[in-house]
Amino acid sequence: MIKQDETIKHFVNLAKSDFSQVEENLSKIIFELQHSQNKGLNYIESFDEQLVLKQLENLRNSNKKGKLFGVPITVKDAIVVKDLESKAGSRILAGYKPQFDATVIKKAREEGAIILAKTTQDEFGFGTFSTNTIKVPKNPFDQNRSCGGSSGGSGGFTAYTSAYHLSIGESTGGSIACPASYCGVNGLTPTYGLVSRNGLIDYANSLDKIGAIGRNTFDSELLLNVISGKDEMDSTNLGINYAVDDYDLDALDLNELNKDVNKIAVIKDFYEFCDQDVKKVFDKQIEKLREFVEVEEVSLPLNVKYALSAYYIIATSEASTNLAKLSGLRYGIQEDVDGLHFDDYFSLVRSANFSDEAKRRIILGTFARMSGFRDAYYLKSLKVRTKLINEFKSAFKNYDLLLNPTMSTVAPRFDEIEKLTPIQNYAMDLCTVPANLAGLPHLSSPIGFSQDMPVGLMTVANHLEEKKLTAFGKLIEMIN
Amino acid sequence: MENEETKVMIGLEIHAYLDTKSKLFCSCPTNVNESKPNSLCCPVCLGHPGSKPVLNEKAVELGTKVGLALNCKINQDFFFSRKTYFYPDMSANYQITQYEIPLAGKGFVELGDKKITIRRAHLEIDPAALIHPSGMGQSNYVLIDYNRSGLPLIEIVTEPDLTTPDEAREFLITLENILSYLLVLKPETTLKADCNISINGGNRVEIKNISGFANAKKALTYEIKRQINETKLGKTIEQHTRAYNQETNTTIPLRKKETEEDYGYIFDPDLVKVNLTDEYLNKIKSSMPELPKEKIVRFIKEYNLSEYDAKVLCSDFELSNLFETIVKKGASPKITNQILTREFLSILNHDSLNFNQVKINETDIFDLVKLIESEKVSDKNVKESMINYISGDKTSPKSYLEKNNLLVDTTIDLDSIVISVIDANPKAKEDYKNGNEKTLNFLAGQIMRQTKGSAQIDKVLEKLKEKIN
Numbered sequence: 021m022i023k024q025d026e027t028i029k030h031f032v033n034l035a036k037s038d039f040s041q042v043e044e045n046l047s048k049i050i051f052e053l054q055h056s057q058n059k060g061l062n063y064i065e066s067f068d069e070q071l072v073l074k075q076l077e078n079l080r081n082s083n084k085k086g087k088l089f090g091v092p093i094t095v096k097d098a099i100v101v102k103d104l105e106s107k108a109g110s111r112i113l114a115g116y117k118p119q120f121d122a123t124v125i126k127k128a129r130e131e132g133a134i135i136l137a138k139t140t141q142d143e144f145g146f147g148t149f150s151t152n153t154i155k156v157p158k159n160p161f162d163q164n165r166s167c168g169g170s171s172g173g174s175g176g177f178t179a180y181t182s183a184y185h186l187s188i189g190e191s192t193g194g195s196i197a198c199p200a201s202y203c204g205v206n207g208l209t210p211t212y213g214l215v216s217r218n219g220l221i222d223y224a225n226s227l228d229k230i231g232a233i234g235r236n237t238f239d240s241e242l243l244l245n246v247i248s249g250k251d252e253m254d255s256t257n258l259g260i261n262y263a264v265d266d267y268d269l270d271a272l273d274l275n276e277l278n279k280d281v282n283k284i285a286v287i288k289d290f291y292e293f294c295d296q297d298v299k300k301v302f303d304k305q306i307e308k309l310r311e312f313v314e315v316e317e318v319s320l321p322l323n324v325k326y327a328l329s330a331y332y333i334i335a336t337s338e339a340s341t342n343l344a345k346l347s348g349l350r351y352g353i354q355e356d357v358d359g360l361h362f363d364d365y366f367s368l369v370r371s372a373n374f375s376d377e378a379k380r381r382i383i384l385g386t387f388a389r390m391s392g393f394r395d396a397y398y399l400k401s402l403k404v405r406t407k408l409i410n411e412f413k414s415a416f417k418n419y420d421l422l423l424n425p426t427m428s429t430v431a432p433r434f435d436e437i438e439k440l441t442p443i444q445n446y447a448m449d450l451c452t453v454p455a456n457l458a459g460l461p462h463l464s465s466p467i468g469f470s471q472d473m474p475v476g477l478m479t480v481a482n483h484l485e486e487k488k489l490t491a492f493g494k495l496i497e498m499i500n
Numbered sequence: 501m502e503n504e505e506t507k508v509m510i511g512l513e514i515h516a517y518l519d520t521k522s523k524l525f526c527s528c529p530t531n532v533n534e535s536k537p538n539s540l541c542c543p544v545c546l547g548h549p550g551s552k553p554v555l556n557e558k559a560v561e562l563g564t565k566v567g568l569a570l571n572c573k574i575n576q577d578f579f580f581s582r583k584t585y586f587y588p589d590m591s592a593n594y595q596i597t598q599y600e601i602p603l604a605g606k607g608f609v610e611l612g613d614k615k616i617t618i619r620r621a622h623l624e625i626d627p628a629a630l631i632h633p634s635g636m637g638q639s640n641y642v643l644i645d646y647n648r649s650g651l652p653l654i655e656i657v658t659e660p661d662l663t664t665p666d667e668a669r670e671f672l673i674t675l676e677n678i679l680s681y682l683l684v685l686k687p688e689t690t691l692k693a694d695c696n697i698s699i700n701g702g703n704r705v706e707i708k709n710i711s712g713f714a715n716a717k718k719a720l721t722y723e724i725k726r727q728i729n730e731t732k733l734g735k736t737i738e739q740h741t742r743a744y745n746q747e748t749n750t751t752i753p754l755r756k757k758e759t760e761e762d763y764g765y766i767f768d769p770d771l772v773k774v775n776l777t778d779e780y781l782n783k784i785k786s787s788m789p790e791l792p793k794e795k796i797v798r799f800i801k802e803y804n805l806s807e808y809d810a811k812v813l814c815s816d817f818e819l820s821n822l823f824e825t826i827v828k829k830g831a832s833p834k835i836t837n838q839i840l841t842r843e844f845l846s847i848l849n850h851d852s853l854n855f856n857q858v859k860i861n862e863t864d865i866f867d868l869v870k871l872i873e874s875e876k877v878s879d880k881n882v883k884e885s886m887i888n889y890i891s892g893d894k895t896s897p898k899s900y901l902e903k904n905n906l907l908v909d910t911t912i913d914l915d916s917i918v919i920s921v922i923d924a925n926p927k928a929k930e931d932y933k934n935g936n937e938k939t940l941n942f943l944a945g946q947i948m949r950q951t952k953g954s955a956q957i958d959k960v961l962e963k964l965k966e967k968i969n
Binding site for chain 1: 543546548549553555584586593640762765771
């Protein structure tokens with residue numbers, strides 16, 4: 021059960037008439053941020069107190085009191101913030117201070133948000149556990165376990181801080197849902213194209229979606245409302261804004277809230293893939309939900325069989341071209357060597373500064389788009405993607421929403437992760453990848469604990485049906 | 501030079517800058533020539549992380565016009581691809597270009613009676629400029645100017661239908677003329693051509709990045725000779741890339757190209773498929789300007805010009821416009837054509853000048869034509885005034901003629917001068933009457949001297965004959 025005073029909306033209402041609320045909340049979160057860094061929890065990649073205080077002063081003197089007035093926001097490192105080191109978790113971009121704000125940052129600032137810090141992530145989003153990076157974030161529930169990835173720092177810090185706060189994450193194959201699930205917070209990934217990607221350091225452009233991480237659906241949807249909408253700087257932007265309705269939590273009618281969600285289905289294939297203890301928590305939640313909505317089962321055989329392969333081929337093909345620009349020439353790290361031919365210089369910089377996982381994905385992606393293999397891998401995967409989208413689309417003819425446990429396990433321990441082969445590692449994304457490949461909006465809601473670790477439920481809606489998703493997420497929060 | 505049996509196949513890839521205000525995928529201005537290095541760039545054309553390209557619609561419009569003018573099939577649904585290769589002038593280390601489906605598909609250009617097939621025409625970005633401070637291969641460092649990075653190019657690719665270096669040169673001239681009629685070319689830029697050449701069905705050699713049509717011809721001529729010689733020595737021509745060295749007039753090998761280079765093309769996922777609606781395409785079709793072929797036909801019909809003259813005038817967009825402007829002011833088409841195609845062009849040829857290198861004022865030419873119409877100037881003085889106008893002190897022909905007293909004084913009574921000269925030379929008169937034609941020239945010389953050369957020689961001769969008989 022969420023209470024009104026737990027919401028960002030409540031805080032913003034107070035802050036608008038009492039600026040000391042902003043100052044107190046900001047002091048608290050900066051204290052917690054520094055404390056978490058000192059303890060080596062590693063949620064934060066870059067933080068510049070001067071830039072934060074400057075924003076506070078601007079806000080103090082501002083007449084405009086927006087929807088996020090005084091709310092501190094952390095941002096996944098891959099989303100560029102003007103003058104704040106932005107390197108997508110990679111050493112190769114060390115020292116890179118962007119000349120511009122990503123569109124989402126601009127929009128958040130316009131509504132009075134304070135851009136607090138960049139959060140840690142797997143290098144370029146390449147990972148499920150935020151372990152493919154230098155500063156590995158640790159799960160606030162158990163420091164021996166992962167926060168999930170790749171928006172691990174965002175998930176971890178959202179769970180860690182007690183201050184009013186929101187985080188902007190990014191999902192390519194499940195990078196918002198996964199850390200939300202492992203850290204017991206709410207992760208809302210919109211339809212592909214709803215939120216501008218301008219200013220996002222790309223992983224795989226046809227899959228990347230910027231979204232919201234918050235303590236509850238009310239908070240996440242408020243952030244989505246602010247950051248979605250038209251942007252001429254991103255050609256793939258849909259030009260649609262996610263609207264929010266006003267609400268009073270104390271007088272919320274659950275049936276009215278959920279009026280557009282009548283029939284839902286659990287995706288059997290994904291459910292069966294999950295650990296027993298995760299299933300148990302999930303089953304309990306489904307039983308509770310049956311009171312409000314009809315629950316059936318559905319099978320997506322093509323997705324379970326082909327989604328991961330198609331995803332990794334498309335994602336690495338695009339990623340391998342995106343990363344080509346990172347060669348130590350114009351920005352980021354530079355190697356102090358003389359007399360090398362440019363080819364050798366590029367090789368030197370890239371060999372020394374990309375992690376093994378980045379190199380693995382560059383090699384995979386370059387192979388998949390090489391002439392002679394391109395038809396069989398890259399182009400075939402694009403065709404497969406269309407078929408997989410169609411499979412989802414037919415399921416949505418019968419159901420308003422599709423459900424599965426977000427992750428097949430609770431957050432694994434770091435020693436367990438080390439033992440995974442790359443293929444086992446990629447397979448951990450099975451439940452989140454299909455919806456991401458199809459560009460479908462999805463929400464991960466915390467639904468309970470197993471082994472004292474959070475378990476998440478993932479809800480998937482048809483394209484641009486975020487409203488059903490958030491209504492349902494709120495229902496879960498109100499009945500738990 | 502060539503063996504009679506030598507079968508030459510030449511295909512061209514031509515790059516032209518489109519005349520847009522902003523670059524192909526960002527809003528940076530394109531006035532590269534008058535700007536400081538690296539002053540016209542932004543995160544997009546510098547390839548900064550997070551920046552995203554947005555297509556410039558004007559470039560699509562201009563590209564579509566080019567496609568239509570080259571009789572190409574316009575692909576109404578097209579998209580952009582990433583061509584990945586590492587080079588310091590390529591800010592993202594991939595070029596945004598078109599691969600599977602170009603803006604314009606198959607078309608042709610007419611070269612006399614021959615049709616040269618156009619394989620495709622597509623849009624792409626220009627890389628940055630690499631500046632070698634002390635010459636290529638001589639500097640131990642290179643400077644990069646990103647002002648050029650992202651400028652809109654159209655690449656026009658022909659089938660290997662061209663068979664001689666002259667034909668290749670003629671094709672380039674014809675193509676440039678068509679493009680100039682469309683008003684799509686960025687001013688003060690030239691076409692650059694990559695020439696692909698093979699002899700007797702052998703491997704294809706590519707000569708990269710040749711500026712200037714004469715150079716293209718020279719490079720191809722050299723390359724044919726080189727390939728014939730190699731073959732004679734029993735060597736096989738391998739597929740590779742060469743560069744043309746203007747100073748030595750030779751081609752030199754750049755790199756071996758055993759197979760097609762692998763650029764690992766993918767669809768650019770930052771850009772969406774472009775759809776040109778029927779309505780859009782029809783609008784462009786109806787806004788297409790008159791092309792050289794149509795203009796020639798019209799000039800013949802409207803101004804009663806010979807096909808040859810119409811072709812000469814229309815072989816240059818500016819020249820044909822100049823002609824028409826002067827005629828529309830009321831000048832005689834026949835005389836205007838004579839001034840432009842005979843006098844003017846022969847002076848340009850003589851001085852190895854291009855039309856755009858000289859300043860021609862339509863009023864100056866108009867005034868001259870009017871003087872000729874009213875028979876106030878001799879042919880000799882027309883030529884002299886034009887030479888002065890183009891390569892002398894550039895005073896207008898009329899002022900020049902006036903200043904130097906070279907106009908026919910219409911107050912002079914030519915009849916009485918003729919009669920007085922005949923009367924003063926009775927012997928000459930008799931000689932002529934007895935059939936000595938040369939004496940007529942002697943008499944005419946006398947008359948010309950008296951009129952200080954301002955009389956028209958044709959007229960003088962005519963009058964002499966009239967009076968003697």
